[in-house]
Amino acid sequence: MRWIRNNLVLLLGIAVLIYTFIPIAIVILMSFNDPNSRLIYSFDGFTLYNWQNPCEPDGMCGALWTSIKVGFLATLFSTILGTLAAFALVRHDFQGRSSSNLLIFMPMAAPEIVMGSSLLALFVAAGFAGQLGFWTILIAHIMFCLSFVVVTVRARLAGLDDNLEQAAMDLYATPSQTFWRVTFPLVFPGILGAALLSFSLSFDDFIITNLNAGNTTTFPMFVWGAAQRGVPMQVNVVGTLMFMIAILIVVGGEVTSRRRNAKLA
Amino acid sequence: MTRRTGGLGYLLLAPAALWLVLFFVVPFYSLVATSLFDPAGSDFRGYEMTYHWQNYTDAVQEYWRPMLRSLWYGALATFFCLILGYVLAYAIAFKAGRWKNLMLVLVIAPFFTSFLVRTLSWKLILADDGWIVDTLQTLHLLGEDGRLLVTPFAVVMGLTYNFLPFMVLPLYASIDKIDHRLIEAAGDLYANPVVGFFKVTWPLSLPGVISGTLLTFIPASGDYINAQLLGGPNQRMVGGVIQSLFTDANDYPTAAALSVIMMVGIVAMVLVYVRRAGTEELL
Numbered sequence: 296m297r298w299i300r301n302n303l304v305l306l307l308g309i310a311v312l313i314y315t316f317i318p319i320a321i322v323i324l325m326s327f328n329d330p331n332s333r334l335i336y337s338f339d340g341f342t343l344y345n346w347q348n349p350c351e352p353d354g355m356c357g358a359l360w361t362s363i364k365v366g367f368l369a370t371l372f373s374t375i376l377g378t379l380a381a382f383a384l385v386r387h388d389f390q391g392r393s394s395s396n397l398l399i400f401m402p403m404a405a406p407e408i409v410m411g412s413s414l415l416a417l418f419v420a421a422g423f424a425g426q427l428g429f430w431t432i433l434i435a436h437i438m439f440c441l442s443f444v445v446v447t448v449r450a451r452l453a454g455l456d457d458n459l460e461q462a463a464m465d466l467y468a469t470p471s472q473t474f475w476r477v478t479f480p481l482v483f484p485g486i487l488g489a490a491l492l493s494f495s496l497s498f499d500d501f502i503i504t505n506l507n508a509g510n511t512t513t514f515p516m517f518v519w520g521a522a523q524r525g526v527p528m529q530v531n532v533v534g535t536l537m538f539m540i541a542i543l544i545v546v547g548g549e550v551t552s553r554r555r556n557a558k559l560a
Numbered sequence: 561m562t563r564r565t566g567g568l569g570y571l572l573l574a575p576a577a578l579w580l581v582l583f584f585v586v587p588f589y590s591l592v593a594t595s596l597f598d599p600a601g602s603d604f605r606g607y608e609m610t611y612h613w614q615n616y617t618d619a620v621q622e623y624w625r626p627m628l629r630s631l632w633y634g635a636l637a638t639f640f641c642l643i644l645g646y647v648l649a650y651a652i653a654f655k656a657g658r659w660k661n662l663m664l665v666l667v668i669a670p671f672f673t674s675f676l677v678r679t680l681s682w683k684l685i686l687a688d689d690g691w692i693v694d695t696l697q698t699l700h701l702l703g704e705d706g707r708l709l710v711t712p713f714a715v716v717m718g719l720t721y722n723f724l725p726f727m728v729l730p731l732y733a734s735i736d737k738i739d740h741r742l743i744e745a746a747g748d749l750y751a752n753p754v755v756g757f758f759k760v761t762w763p764l765s766l767p768g769v770i771s772g773t774l775l776t777f778i779p780a781s782g783d784y785i786n787a788q789l790l791g792g793p794n795q796r797m798v799g800g801v802i803q804s805l806f807t808d809a810n811d812y813p814t815a816a817a818l819s820v821i822m823m824v825g826i827v828a829m830v831l832v833y834v835r836r837a838g839t840e841e842l843l
Contacts, residue, residue, distance in 0.1 A: 304650055304651050304655050305651045305655040308647055308651025308652065309651070311644045311647055311724075312648065312666050312667065314644075314721075315667070315670045316670055317685065318670070318673075318678045318681035318682055319673055319681075321681045321685060322673060322678070337689065337690075376575045376576040376579060377576055379573070379575060379576065380572065380577070383570070383571075383572035384573070387568060387572065387573075388569065389569040395573060395577060398580050398584075400830070401830070402580065404774065404775070404778055404826060404830050406778055406781070406783075407779065407783075407799075408784070408799040408802050408803065408819065408822070409588075409591075409819045409826070410584065412591060412806055412815060413584075413587035413590060413591040413819065414583065415806060416590035416591045416593070416594040416812070416816055417583075417586060417590040417591075419590075420590045420593070420594070434583055437579065438579060438583040438584055441579060441580060495672055498674075501785060502782075502783075502784070502785070502803070505807070506803065506807065515675070515676050518674065518676040518677060518680070519676060522676070531677065533674070533677070534673045534674055534678075535673075537672055537674060538670070538673045541669060541672030541673075542669055545665050545668075545669065549661065
């Protein structure tokens with residue numbers, strides 16, 4: 296009883312965590328489901344069929360591929376632009392800092408529906424109403440990923456120990472040597488984290504994408520469409536895979552950083 | 561940190577800033593312009609700019625219900641997120657010990673599975689023939705044909721679930737910074753834990769509470785996926801109205817007017833926050 300009292304907060308915290316995992320458990324379970332009906336489904340029987348035939352639902356894998364392509368390109372561009380901007384904000388002094396901060400903050404605060412409809416209004420006004428598709432989706436995704444990259448890289452940069460760079464300079468490293476041998480490797484984990492965040496934001500976006508996609512279909516749009524007709528079980532296979540890949544990346548990152556710390560110590 | 565002055569800073573910032581100006585700020589001008597177009601036009605015949613301010617009063621008159629509902633659901637979800645998120649963030653910051661990193665990872669992990677797939681999963685859990693509804697009916701907490709799906713409860717629950725990390729992470733960042741000795745000092749001065757919490761911990765965590773509330777309330781009240789998948793026509797939120805006006809009804813001016821109203825509300829909230837905390841604290 297006393298133990299429970301002492302650890303009440305921790306137990307409640309764990310209970311909240313369990314709550315966040317309930318839907319994931321259902322997604323994983325349903326990926327092995329053999330449903331009797333497409334519309335109302337419960338767990339009717341165990342099967343590996345969905346995992347063996349992931350691309351069976353019409354258009355799902357095409358949509359998935361579109362999402363992967365968009366996600367990859369959006370990540371690449373937003374990570375580069377965002378990292379440069381983060382360096383500017385942390386390392387350089389210039390006029391208009393607070394308006395730059397605001398410009399970077401606003402896309403994170405603006406509701407997606409507003410950003411999506413604004414972009415649509417722009418594309419229509421610019422005469423691109425007929426060309427909505429892959430490229431307009433990509434433009435939108437780079438836009439909303441950028442701020443998250445800046446924030447993530449910026450946090451890493453701001454937490455950096457100045458002394459290490461000073462030491463490199465004292466040992467006669469040129470500015471570019473200092474940057475590539477000291478600064479960049481230290482900031483790199485932040486950049487990598489930002490890239491992962493960008494990819495998952497891009498991959499998961501529905502509201503902005505849906506308004507600016509024209510006839511192109513991304514994975515979330517496929518799921519949305521399917522939700523009206525009955526969701527194929529393979530959607531759960533993709534959900535499960537995404538979850539597993541994310542866990543692998545995070546655990547892998549943790550293990551490498553532990554190993555590196557152990558080596559340093 | 562020494563900051564260098566000079567042109568390089570501008571050069572590094574320029575590409576990102578330009579992108580945001582072109583595809584975030586300028587579009588907002590197009591949105592405002594669209595909201596003032598003559599509603600008689602259509603997207604292929606073209607719209608005429610007539611400074612038709614009436615679009616706004618029309619939009620409010622017709623859609624004030626979903627607008628208020630969005631604020632209400634967003635506020636409820638934010639409130640529940642704050643309670644659940646505070647417990648979780650507090651537990652991670654003060655009680656988790658060496659499991660801190662693991663618990664932080666676990667907070668984010670479920671959210672790597674697609675938003676839509678997760679929400680559909682709740683639809684299954686709350687379904688009329690699901691075990692939760694069955695149990696509640698057996699316990700007579702829910703009537704014979706009572707249901708959870710297509711109720712405000714389902715929508716608010718979905719919103720709470722989906723936006724929880726937006727609350728937990730800022731809260732954690734704030735609570736983790738609190739000097740534990742201050743809380744101990746309160747105890748030494750005979751404050752009981754409850755008083756200690758409200759006089760010391762809570763005020764010190766306020767920056768996290770404010771930014772978490774902002775980061776949860778904004779997307780939650782703008783969301784329409786939960787309302788659409790877990791609710792029915794009576795739970796429609798303004799995001800869904802805007803979306804269908806754009807894509808189904810092709811009524812761009814009204815949709816744009818609704819969007820502008822939303823954005824103005826959000827900007828006002830952010831400005832109040834910036835007044836309090838300054839722009840450096842935003843990020």
